[in-house]
Amino acid sequence: MRQAGTYSGIFSAGISGKTGPHSLPLARIKKIMKKSGDDVKMISGEAPIVFSKACELFIQELTQRSWTETIQGKRRTLHKEDVASAVIATDIFDFLLGLVSNSSCSSIDPPVAEH
Amino acid sequence: MERGSGFYRYHKHAKYGSGLNMEQASRDSDDHETNVPNAANQPNNLPAATRRGDNANNNTNPTKEVREQDQYMPIANVIRIMRRILPPHAKISDDAKETVQECVSEYISFVTGEANDRCQREQRKTITAEDVLWAMGKLGFDDYVEPLSLFLSRYRESEADRSSILRDIFHHKRGTTATIDIGGGAAAGAMSTPLYMQTFPIVDQHQHHHHHHHGIDSPMLGGVYYGFAQGNAGEGNGSDGAGGPSSSQNGFSSYDPYAPFK
Numbered sequence: 001m002r003q004a005g006t007y008s009g010i011f012s013a014g015i016s017g018k019t020g021p022h023s024l025p026l027a028r029i030k031k032i033m034k035k036s037g038d039d040v041k042m043i044s045g046e047a048p049i050v051f052s053k054a055c056e057l058f059i060q061e062l063t064q065r066s067w068t069e070t071i072q073g074k075r076r077t078l079h080k081e082d083v084a085s086a087v088i089a090t091d092i093f094d095f096l097l098g099l100v101s102n103s104s105c106s107s108i109d110p111p112v113a114e115h
Numbered sequence: 116m117e118r119g120s121g122f123y124r125y126h127k128h129a130k131y132g133s134g135l136n137m138e139q140a141s142r143d144s145d146d147h148e149t150n151v152p153n154a155a156n157q158p159n160n161l162p163a164a165t166r167r168g169d170n171a172n173n174n175t176n177p178t179k180e181v182r183e184q185d186q187y188m189p190i191a192n193v194i195r196i197m198r199r200i201l202p203p204h205a206k207i208s209d210d211a212k213e214t215v216q217e218c219v220s221e222y223i224s225f226v227t228g229e230a231n232d233r234c235q236r237e238q239r240k241t242i243t244a245e246d247v248l249w250a251m252g253k254l255g256f257d258d259y260v261e262p263l264s265l266f267l268s269r270y271r272e273s274e275a276d277r278s279s280i281l282r283d284i285f286h287h288k289r290g291t292t293a294t295i296d297i298g299g300g301a302a303a304g305a306m307s308t309p310l311y312m313q314t315f316p317i318v319d320q321h322q323h324h325h326h327h328h329h330g331i332d333s334p335m336l337g338g339v340y341y342g343f344a345q346g347n348a349g350e351g352n353g354s355d356g357a358g359g360p361s362s363s364q365n366g367f368s369s370y371d372p373y374a375p376f377k
Contacts, residue, residue, distance in 0.1 A: 024192050028188060031185070032186060046271075050247045050263055050266070053262070078201070095222075
């Protein structure tokens with residue numbers, strides 16, 4: 001069944017407006033999703049698409065809050081410590097506390113969330 | 116090296132063949148505690164596939180030494196998104212970039228875990244987009260739910276449009292509005308790119324009933340031009356780091372509307 005909006009839709013929202021030439025790779029997202037637990041069985045195709053956008057929002061919020069810390073320290077370079085401060089200061093980022101607090105070895109910790 | 120062995124494992128898994136096992140297989144290859152034992156190339160049934168995961172094999176995967184990039188989002192994409200909201204003069208230290216990169220993976224795992232818990236409670240096997248949205252709301256990311264719902268519905272509309280166009284192209288005149296899943300959409304999209312150009316005027320003629328009898332020339336081309344120009348400009352440098360599976364996922368995006376006019 002053809003709708004009136006089809007034609008315009010495919011060019012404005014349809015092709016490149018979908019998730020863009022993806023800002024974040026869906027396959028990678030799916031991979032990380034599967035690693036989040038052994039019992040993750042199947043993942044709908046739409047779930048990584050939602051995540052691709054959600055991660056953008058998340059990165060932006062985290063960066064914004066970290067940058068606020070940078071500015072407060074009267075610096076121009078965003079450091080890891082700023083990210084850590086932002087995480088500590090923000091309730092919804094509590095799940096990242098473990099990741100940012102052990103500063104010496106956090107870069108080699110696998111990001112497996114099983115708290 | 117790590118990456119090489121990853122591909123090797125994928126290659127092995129590919130031989131398992133059955134679509135049923137692919138989910139399981141790719142999960143095994145993601146699992147760094149275990150590896151696929153060579154001797155375990157057993158017949159292609161589910162119990163065997165499940166059992167593979169239990170056989171520990173310690174000849175690869177020094178997970179602790181190597182910072183495996185394939186468990187994170189590509190760093191270039193992460194940096195690009197960070198820069199979007201930082202002032203132009205801002206500098207980002209390398210460790211901050213890596214930390215944010217790790218946080219993203221943690222975030223995905225965190226939300227997926229919650230969504231998966233819900234699925235298990237409700238005895239469902241597939242994590243849907245709604246589960247993800249629900250989990251975000253539950254975990255305090257309420258602010259994301261609305262924009263993401265909008266994003267999702269826009270995506271669904273575009274998929275429906277795309278599948279209806281594809282149906283037109285392939286002359287499948289079914290009355291159903293079956294949606295094409297991502298994989299199928301990608302395959303069909305990539306495959307049909309030349310076809311799409313050929314049948315473009317046909318599609319337009321169909322649409323004449325619904326539009327205000329524009330000529331076939333200017334509004335149509337104007338629409339094409341605008342749509343693609345906007346898309347490309349808006350997404351900007353979206354192509355770097357997003358190669359492989361992701362770029363194949365929207366076959367249309369690589370389609371060059373100007374090719375016939377060059």
